[in-house]
Amino acid sequence: MVNETGDFDFYPVEHSISCSSTDGKKVEIEWSDGHQSKFHFLWLRDNCPCCIHPETREPLFNVASIDEDQLIDSTSITEEGFLEVIWSKESHVSCFHPGWLRTNCFLDISNKSIPEAVTWDSNTKKKPNSFNWDEIISNPETEREWLFSLVEDGCCITKNVEPSKDGLIQITKRIGVVRETNFGLFFNVEAKTGPDTAAYTEIELPPHTDLPTREYQPGLQLLHCLKNSVKGGESILVDGFRVAEEIRSKEPETFNLLTTVPWDFGNRSTVTDYRWKAPMITLGIEGKIEEVRVGNFLRVPLQVDFELVEPMYKAYKLFETLNQEDRFKLNFRLEEGECLIFDNRRVLHARNSFDSSTGERHFCGCYIERDELWSAIRMLDRRNRQKIINSSSNE
Incomplete structure (x- = not known):
């Protein structure tokens, strides 16, 4: 699968998207491992992977420009396994990489890359590693x-x-x-x-x-x-x-x-x-x-x-x-x-x-x-x- 995301990172696809649905304000996804994700339409529009500078990959789209009544028209899963979102009130389509979506899922706490501090004293630690x-x-x-x-x-x-x-x-x-x-x-x-x-x-x-x-x-x-x-x-x-x-x-x-x-x-x-x-x-x-x-x-x-x-x-x-x-x-x-x-x-x-x-x-x-x-x-x-x-x- 091509790494088509809005940044310079890489996202292995460990779980594919089984199905998606929308009520216009949000997208709900069920994954192949049974995990479920929910994404707000504002968040998705703000993070559209094509609305970026092609070289710096910095966002060009200003989320403040979204009309209050702009919603998601429909969603589907492409042949490549991407989530396709068609927006109402603008001729725009967003395609989201499944690996990127799973990594950024609000409900998946396993995605944290930086560990937490583990405190110690002389009883639990004798010398630095x-x-x-x-x-x-x-x-x-x-x-x-x-x-x-x-x-x-x-x-x-x-x-x-x-x-x-x-x-x-x-x-x-x-x-x-x-x-x-x-x-x-x-x-x-x-x-x-x-x-x-x-x-x-x-x-x-x-x-x-x-x-x-x-x-x-x-x-x-x-x-x-x-x-x-x-x-x-x-x-x-x-x-x-x-x-x-x-x-x-x-x-x-x-x-x-x-x-x-x-x-x-x-x-x-x-x-x-x-x-x-x-x-x-x-x-x-x-x-x-x-x-x-x-x-x-x-x-x-x-x-x-x-x-x-x-x-x-x-x-x-x-x-x-x-x-x-x-x-x-x-x-x-x-x-x-x-x-x-x-x-x-x-x-x-x-x-x-x-x-x-x-x-x-x-x-x-x-x-x-x-x-x-x-x-x-x-x-x-x-x-x-x-x-x-x-x-x-x-x-």
């Missing part, structure tokens, strides 16, 4: 597991990577575009003379997210270990979503403060002045936790009504206290040639203090947005669907 770089680049299934781990667990370790900036660059190319900040596209994490951030010292760093001072915190952070022979400096991760859920279940009033009243974050630098106000916990659709924003050393004076000062500090204390509890921490040592990747808007990272006189500790880091990760997963799945279609075409 590890993946071998050579296997990632040679086996699409391993690559998929690697990318999925970053969504489900929010972290993983990539082993046997060249211990250099070039090694880190190769990993980024597998995920997406690097986000530049005032620290550059890539930055070196090591003890420096005249540091402009606590990360460039030897001191212990408490659990935090990077750049809570920005309107949009970086999505993923990559920290690639080039050298690590010092005494101390062990890495620590905390699932901020897990901690937030603990507060939600046991201290709902505190959770409400942390999700509705903004804290003030800011950097203290001689050359930049980044500031942002936001709650420490951000909720999305249906109350789902989407982001945590934590950085004790990146706070500026709190600006709230006087009556909220004490409750806010109590809420902050609870969140910080839980982040420091061993039951939420993963403790491990990153070795040369290992790259730690984590969701910076979910997983808090920390480190123990270290002594530079005992050796070297040099990491190379960068940021990539969550969007790039999600795109990489979808593109990997798209290539797999293309292989399935090509394979069936050659049979």
Whole structure:
């Protein structure tokens, strides 16, 4: 079957359309596996696969131009198995690919390509999942597991990577575009003379997210270990979503403060002045936790009504206290040639203090947005669907 859809994706036809019917306002479809779908006429007209630019495949039709009394005149199944829709009040016919329709069925929850986050603590997880770089680049299934781990667990370790900036660059190319900040596209994490951030010292760093001072915190952070022979400096991760859920279940009033009243974050630098106000916990659709924003050393004076000062500090204390509890921490040592990747808007990272006189500790880091990760997963799945279609075409 020809891949005639309104996008660049590929849609294997696992189930064919058995029959269709319409009352003018909607189309009901029964599939060969017994599944039933229902599509509104506005949605179908809006997504007509021929009303697009032939090269960009971006929509040209404006759904706002549909007359209120325009309805579906009739539907049928073509010889190729497509759903054909004939529209009233305009000489237009839409043909919908069955694979595309099934993928976009509102009632089929199995079509979700991006997995859900699975929260963890030190009882359910002892160390981030590890993946071998050579296997990632040679086996699409391993690559998929690697990318999925970053969504489900929010972290993983990539082993046997060249211990250099070039090694880190190769990993980024597998995920997406690097986000530049005032620290550059890539930055070196090591003890420096005249540091402009606590990360460039030897001191212990408490659990935090990077750049809570920005309107949009970086999505993923990559920290690639080039050298690590010092005494101390062990890495620590905390699932901020897990901690937030603990507060939600046991201290709902505190959770409400942390999700509705903004804290003030800011950097203290001689050359930049980044500031942002936001709650420490951000909720999305249906109350789902989407982001945590934590950085004790990146706070500026709190600006709230006087009556909220004490409750806010109590809420902050609870969140910080839980982040420091061993039951939420993963403790491990990153070795040369290992790259730690984590969701910076979910997983808090920390480190123990270290002594530079005992050796070297040099990491190379960068940021990539969550969007790039999600795109990489979808593109990997798209290539797999293309292989399935090509394979069936050659049979």
